[in-house]
Amino acid sequence: MSMQERKQRERAERERLIVATARELAEQQGWDAVTTRRLAEFIEYSQPVLYSHFRGKREIIGAVATQGATEMAAAVRAATATADSPRARVTALTRTYLDFAARNPAVYDALFLLDGGLAYAREDTPEPLKDAFAALLECLAEVAGDGVHPGLFTEVFWACLHGIAALTRTGRLLPEDAESRVELLVDRLAVL
Amino acid sequence: MSMQERKQRERAERERLIVATARELAEQQGWDAVTTRRLAEFIEYSQPVLYSHFRGKREIIGAVATQGATEMAAAVRAATATADSPRARVTALTRTYLDFAARNPAVYDALFLLDGGLAYAREDTPEPLKDAFAALLECLAEVAGDGVHPGLFTEVFWACLHGIAALTRTGRLLPEDAESRVELLVDRLAVL
DNA sequence: CACTGAACCTAGCACCGCTAGACAATCGAG
DNA sequence: CTCGATTGTCTAGCGGTGCTAGGTTCAGTG
Numbered sequence: 112m113s114m115q116e117r118k119q120r121e122r123a124e125r126e127r128l129i130v131a132t133a134r135e136l137a138e139q140q141g142w143d144a145v146t147t148r149r150l151a152e153f154i155e156y157s158q159p160v161l162y163s164h165f166r167g168k169r170e171i172i173g174a175v176a177t178q179g180a181t182e183m184a185a186a187v188r189a190a191t192a193t194a195d196s197p198r199a200r201v202t203a204l205t206r207t208y209l210d211f212a213a214r215n216p217a218v219y220d221a222l223f224l225l226d227g228g229l230a231y232a233r234e235d236t237p238e239p240l241k242d243a244f245a246a247l248l249e250c251l252a253e254v255a256g257d258g259v260h261p262g263l264f265t266e267v268f269w270a271c272l273h274g275i276a277a278l279t280r281t282g283r284l285l286p287e288d289a290e291s292r293v294e295l296l297v298d299r300l301a302v303l
Numbered sequence: 304m305s306m307q308e309r310k311q312r313e314r315a316e317r318e319r320l321i322v323a324t325a326r327e328l329a330e331q332q333g334w335d336a337v338t339t340r341r342l343a344e345f346i347e348y349s350q351p352v353l354y355s356h357f358r359g360k361r362e363i364i365g366a367v368a369t370q371g372a373t374e375m376a377a378a379v380r381a382a383t384a385t386a387d388s389p390r391a392r393v394t395a396l397t398r399t400y401l402d403f404a405a406r407n408p409a410v411y412d413a414l415f416l417l418d419g420g421l422a423y424a425r426e427d428t429p430e431p432l433k434d435a436f437a438a439l440l441e442c443l444a445e446v447a448g449d450g451v452h453p454g455l456f457t458e459v460f461w462a463c464l465h466g467i468a469a470l471t472r473t474g475r476l477l478p479e480d481a482e483s484r485v486e487l488l489v490d491r492l493a494v495l
Numbered sequence: 496c497a498c499t500g501a502a503c504c505t506a507g508c509a510c511c512g513c514t515a516g517a518c519a520a521t522c523g524a525g
Numbered sequence: 526c527t528c529g530a531t532t533g534t535c536t537a538g539c540g541g542t543g544c545t546a547g548g549t550t551c552a553g554t555g
Contacts, residue, residue: 230474232476266476277465278415
């Protein structure tokens with residue numbers, strides 16, 4: 112049954128195309144510009160085809176988000192692996208996180224600002240999201256300090272990173288002092 | 304010219320009504336439910352009347368945001384005024400901020416998540432927003448630590464608070480460990 | 496060849512933010 | 526007091542949104 116296999120392959124390929132197109136469009140013109148009509152036009156299919164792959168726009172955002180989570184986890188692990196002191200690792204993690212948010216604003220929005228219909232901090236949380244949190248935890252556990260639960264510390268550190276990323280992204284913090292903020296955050300939060 | 308004065312009064316009153324209604328509706332059913340049609344129906348005028356007060360929906364969100372900023376500044380000042388040690392003041396500030404975000408989610412969204420068309424961190428930033436930041440700064444300056452610019456420290460502290468508030472609000476952090484996070488944040492960030 | 500089921504599209508629903516243009520009420524000038 | 530101008534408000538409608546019902550086309554099977 113090679114025929115059916117080919118069809119399945121093509122279907123999977125088209126699904127990747129949808130997600131990639133949505134991401135690219137969002138990155139270039141913002142999520143507001145990602146409408147089902149435009150998306151359909153870009154992939155050269157009619158609108159309802161999208162709904163044979165995803166329940167709705169929300170799920171498309173969710174797909175971009177999970178893809179982004181995988182990339183972010185990889186980026187964080189790569190950055191922390193090459194650093195050779197706890198302090199260097201935490202600094203690398205911080206810079207990498209904020210850099211990822213700045214370079215992929217649409218993906219970051221899909222992950223942490225928009226509603227992609229994903230469950231967070233639960234058992235049924237998608238694996239890539241859990242893994243992204245795990246990547247942070249692996250690095251941050253060693254600087255949590257005595258008697259502080261590593262998970263709690265990671266949550267707080269992550270929240271701080273997110274706050275800086277989110278406020279910077281929406282123009283509420285100026286990008287100029289970014290480096291000073293990183294230093295201050297690492298100095299104070301991490302127990303070295 | 305009492306006639307014109309009365310008209311102006313009524314007009315101002317209607318504007319307050321619009322903002323209050325938008326806020327209430329957003330608080331009860333979320334900002335998505337705040338449509339110009341519904342808003343118009345609630346205030347018992349036709350849709351275009353809204354546009355004689357505000358340029359568009361964005362400006363209405365902005366009006367709710369500035370109102371919220373004023374309230375938040377007052378809440379923070381009230382909470383920090385009654386505390387009698389730097390540590391108690393910072394803890395009170397933190398709790399008050401997160402409490403405000405939790406109790407007024409729609410207002411918090413208008414302030415820090417949605418686009419209300421307001422300028423932030425600039426000269427032409429509306430006074431209430433500047434004042435809210437000032438309220439934070441007044442309390443946080445004394446715990447910034449030597450050689451750390453109070454403004455920078457306040458920005459970072461605020462970003463951390465926002466991160467926690469935002470992630471909690473969107474279900475990405477569980478509300479259970481809220482108190483532990485407050486303790487950890489104050490312990491680490493503030494120099495006491 | 497006739498039939499079935501899947502794939503896909505056209506057309507349309509109800510809603511959105513926003514605005515043009517009609518209409519009534521009020522005002523100031525002659 | 527009358528009459529044009531101004532003001533305030535409305536109805537109706539534009540172009541867009543996410544999403545879906547229902548029809549058409551076409552490949553695979555008995």
